[in-house]
Amino acid sequence: MEGKKTYKAHVMVLAYHGQGHINPMVQFSKRLASKGMKVTVSAMLSTTKAMKSASSAVIFESIYDDTTEGGVAAQGGFKAFLERFEASGSQNLTELIKKQEISEYPVKCLVYDANLPWALAIAKDFAIPGAAFFTQSCAAIASYYPMHYEILEKPLPLPAFSMPGLPPPKIPNLMSLGAVTGKHSPIIKQICKQFDDIENAEWILFNSFDKLEEEVVKWMSNLWTVRNIGPTVPSVYLDNRVENDYDYGFNMYKPSTEACMQWLNTRETGSVIYVSFGSAASLNADQMAEMGEALKQSTKSFLWVVKPTEQSKLPANFVEETSEKGLVITWCPQLEVLAHKAVGCFVSHCGWNSTVEAISFGVPVVAMPQFLDQMTNAYLVERVWGVGIQPKENEQNKTTAEEIGRCINEVMNGEEIRKKAIQWKSLAKEAIDENGSSDIHIDEIISRIVAL
Known part of the structure; x- marks a missing residue:
């Protein structure tokens, strides 16, 4: 008989909706799994159904039934969806982590999409580290940071990162996020919620690598414990160390x-x-x-x-x-x-x-x-x-x-x-290779989690 699989520790990953958010987090999960970690990815039901075949090394669990309770296109628009996802998802995520407490591998860390800042409080309730995962560039997040303090009407704790000549961001036409009040649009206010309580996260993770955004990472390191763990591209295209990792596994449309x-x-x-x-x-x-x-x-x-x-x-x-x-x-x-x-x-x-x-x-x-x-x-x-x-x-x-x-x-x-x-x-390629900067960051995170 084949021996029972053993793991170093168990990590819960909370994914946001949308292809651009899900894929990098699942790729990071595959990387953790390849290094001996048990990884559970929690997400909306439609996502977990689509991702079941993405990787046999990663477990997928639904914490929100968007097919019944309503997805992004349901009544009330984007704002109502986010409210439903938080109310139902936070409760179900709590129950999922609690269920694991009596298992052989209780959850030792919660990695959450930074767009879901309410997840950090759940990590704290279980006395486990929470790691915010940003699916945008370090530089983009640095560009939003001053807006966050303008919304709070507080002074910046350090001078903004300089990007001379950067144009102001164009705002997309999204479903209602509420009425326009003050200087910033509802979408900017929603984006800036990513910074809520972020100073209490154990790590701030980016799908980037150190040499790609060297200067902004230096600036950001004065605020948070930043770790670049990318590029989160399937392994066959980079170091080929994750077995059978050819594809992200999630597409909104069927590719020809x-x-x-x-x-x-x-x-x-x-x-x-x-x-x-x-x-x-x-x-x-x-x-x-x-x-x-x-x-x-x-x-x-x-x-x-x-x-x-x-x-x-x-x-x-x-x-x-x-x-x-x-x-x-x-x-x-x-x-x-x-x-x-x-x-x-x-x-x-x-x-x-x-x-x-x-x-x-x-x-x-x-x-x-x-x-x-x-x-x-x-x-x-x-x-x-x-x-x-x-x-x-x-x-x-x-x-x-x-x-x-x-x-x-x-x-x-x-x-x-x-x-x-x-x-x-x-x-x-060098960043994710064995002993590359991103690989070292991942190993450091794993070591800290295992030691808990």
Whole structure:
């Protein structure tokens, strides 16, 4: 008979909703599991159902039934969903941790998405460490920090981190989070709740690595115990130390994997423009027309991800007119695409996961941020890391086809940009390799938990 599996200790991971939040936390969970930890990921029911096959090394438990009680699109909008999730989820998470107390492996640490700050109080109730996990960049969180103190009407405890030339964040159109009161919008106030009681968290974790955000980590370390544990990209693409770790395991849309990869296999090395704006961002019809025209005018091939909800915005007859050099699909396996030798650049909204993936694969970026932290990430891509270019908007806040085309050409043909992209790819792999900075941070966290 096969012997009973033993673990070093048990970690509970609380995930937020949304692909961009779930995937990095599950990847971190896989990494912990590969190092001998028992890991339980708690999340909404729809998420745990979708993730059951993501990893046999990680346990998935539902703490909120969004199919019955209501998800993001249910009555009352986003604000009501968050309130329901906190009320029901906090109670069920407490019961789940309590249930483990009489098991062989009681929970020794709670890692929670920083968007769910109420989880820290639960950790304290059980006298276990709580670790806040941010799914945005260190720099983006640093940019929100002064707003948090403005909302509190308190002075900053230290000067703000300097990012000269960073534009103010664009605010997305989200379901109601309440009435606008004061200087900051409801979405900014909601984001700043991530800082609630954060000084009492044992660790502040980021899907980043030390060399990528060196200066901001130094600044942030004056506030909290910061540990970068990324990039949280499936192991096969980095160090290959986590067995059978090829994919994140969660997609909001079904990817057209076979058609996509077969098409890429017919293209020359570095010849394809990959365009994707992620699961949440979208272009308006005018900007879609400019993007379409830029791709049509380009001499390069292109792979354009246009979500099912965006298909109606495509220019008339665009797919038929560009079929010889382009492929338009509703979703794709982004990791496999970025790893493919045919891809020469990534036209991206610069969500943090997409940005980290581009860095990890050494793919230069044409940065077209749409809202919030994407503005900061695009700033880093162009002005700090030098791995891409951000096209300029005109007086109508639109980026023209000519400007997009100029930037694509510069990124596809720019020797210096490509050189820097390859350098950062090497540093990303180095960070998560054995004895790399992120790997050392993970081992340190595990050692502390085991010692409890």
